[in-house]
Amino acid sequence: MLIIAKHAAGKVLKKDNLQIASEAKLAKKMDPRTIDATSGMFYYDNYFQGFKTVEKILNSLTDEEFYAYSASDGGFEFKEAVLNWVFDSYLSELRATTHIQVLATPGGTGAIFSSLFNSLDPEETVLFPNLYWAPYLGIAINLGFKTKTYPLFSDKSFNITGFKEAAEELIQKQGKLVTIINDPCNNPSGYSLSETELREIIVFLNNSGVPCTLIYDIAYLDFAAEDQLRFRKNFKILSEAGSNVLISIAFSASKTFSVYGQRLGAQIIMSKNEESASEFYNASNFTARNTWSNVNKGLINLLIKINKDQELKKQILDELAFVKGIIKERAQIFLKEADSVNLSTYPYKSGFFVSIPVANRDAVLDALIKEEKIYLIPGTDSIRLAFCSVPATELKGLAERIKKVIDQVLI
Ligand SMILES: Cc1ncc(COP(=O)(O)O)c(C=O)c1O
Structure with missing residues (x-):
């Protein structure tokens, strides 16, 4: 007997980005050496903070x-x-x-x-x-x-x-x-x-x-x-x-x-x-x-x-510019190292994420967690790394660690 509607039957949220991100957060809480590069939110160095101007405006309402x-x-x-x-x-x-x-x-x-x-x-x-x-x-x-x-x-x-x-x-x-x-x-x-x-x-x-x-x-x-x-x-x-x-x-x-x-x-x-x-x-x-x-x-x-x-707008734009600067610096660190260890990425211009093409995505993601405690997000024949949520210090050396795991899975 089917109680649920036919169109709804069998629908389950699987491998969802928000779910994976919360698993990664938990893992990082248990072991701070974990790299959580899953979240599509901007984090300063391992902490979240809203924009000061947004807070000021919301508090004034x-x-x-x-x-x-x-x-x-x-x-x-x-x-x-x-x-x-x-x-x-x-x-x-x-x-x-x-x-x-x-x-x-x-x-x-x-x-x-x-x-x-x-x-x-x-x-x-x-x-x-x-x-x-x-x-x-x-x-x-x-x-x-x-x-x-x-x-x-x-x-x-x-x-x-x-x-x-x-x-x-x-x-x-x-x-x-x-x-x-x-x-x-x-x-x-x-x-x-x-x-x-x-x-x-x-x-x-x-x-x-x-x-x-x-x-x-x-x-x-x-x-x-x-x-x-x-x-x-x-x-x-x-x-x-x-x-x-x-x-x-x-x-x-x-x-x-x-x-x-x-x-x-x-x-x-x-x-x-x-x-x-x-x-x-x-x-x-x-x-x-x-x-x-x-x-x-x-x-x-x-x-x-x-x-x-206009003054509030300017303040918001200043905060945005600051955040953009941090993301740019993180991206530069990772991409330069990726280049030097021959880790190929899709053509990145700017923004929160970069993707790495991989043949055996799920095996690579599992191995990254098991061997390096690195959490990334699955994509089509690729894995996604979030510059928006990983501090520069954690990005240093990351390209080499990812490349090593990908190469091992390929063998
Ligand atoms: C490509 C893309 N479009 C749209 C959204 C929508 O985000 P929100 O509903 O939080 O505005 C997101 C959020 O991650 C996104 O990555």
Whole structure:
């Protein structure tokens, strides 16, 4: 007798990043020599601390600003705050060339869920690269969608040919295309698309002759470059999308403001076609109200306060710059050593993670734990190391230790 719904039967959360990270944390507590390179949160040297400016703003909120319900889409002031943060000085230019809608979501995860839920029907297929953030697959499975992947890299750059071939196949089969790209600072590789690569994707979608949705996941936008505007220029490229294309951007406040468990993000909808943008917004807002209802009021007000006060914004940007500097230094240490011991990695540009291609992933991960007490995250034929959570001192010598274990497993 089946009590559970047919669609829910057999679903189990296995090898989940958050679960592996909590196992690694426990191991580190028992033995401080453990290397925990699992967590997608920024840690100073083995301790977590929120941004001082965030703390100051949250502590200044009135009870109502902190505890009340928020509007299901976050409300007008929040929407303006998100658009100003994400698009920055490009906002007015973008508004002049494309229709923009926005709503609050519980993290970038909520924005990806809503984008997928509202762009596909059951049994239809979403396309993303073979190196991907695991919940893309989980959300698709949970919603009854199929998935298709293509190799993210061709040599050291984005595999545009592989993307086009896979997309073309889907277009022929289902007469539409829904695809997810996590950029810049792709999780798990640390790669960022060049302007040419991103433009080539947009041109392909424009010429596809079918309805396309590009879910552009910008979880790590604020960690991509010292110059905050450098990768925001990408939104101008996205605004070149034609009226057959809808762009749904998933913004994560978790990463930008170091407020991971507090759950705030935003879904920003862009289209040349006003009706498509409004329709997608309406459906997404319906999804929001009838799935999670509304999101963290305190964080909604955090963004509103930052938007209204340039001094607060500057303070946040300074804190972000400091964090970016630490991550960059950690990455340099590891990558330089990886190079000198011939440990190959996928092409890293910036951000929280780097990935190492390995043939026998599970055996390597087990051996890393058993022999070296090193905890990493599994990916497709690869293992992911988080620069965001490992101190520089622990990164020294790590490439050699990992290389040794990989070589041993290969024998
Ligand atoms: C690629 C990617 N997208 C989206 C998210 C969403 O994060 P959150 O829901 O905490 O904003 C994450 C978090 O790890 C991520 O790595």
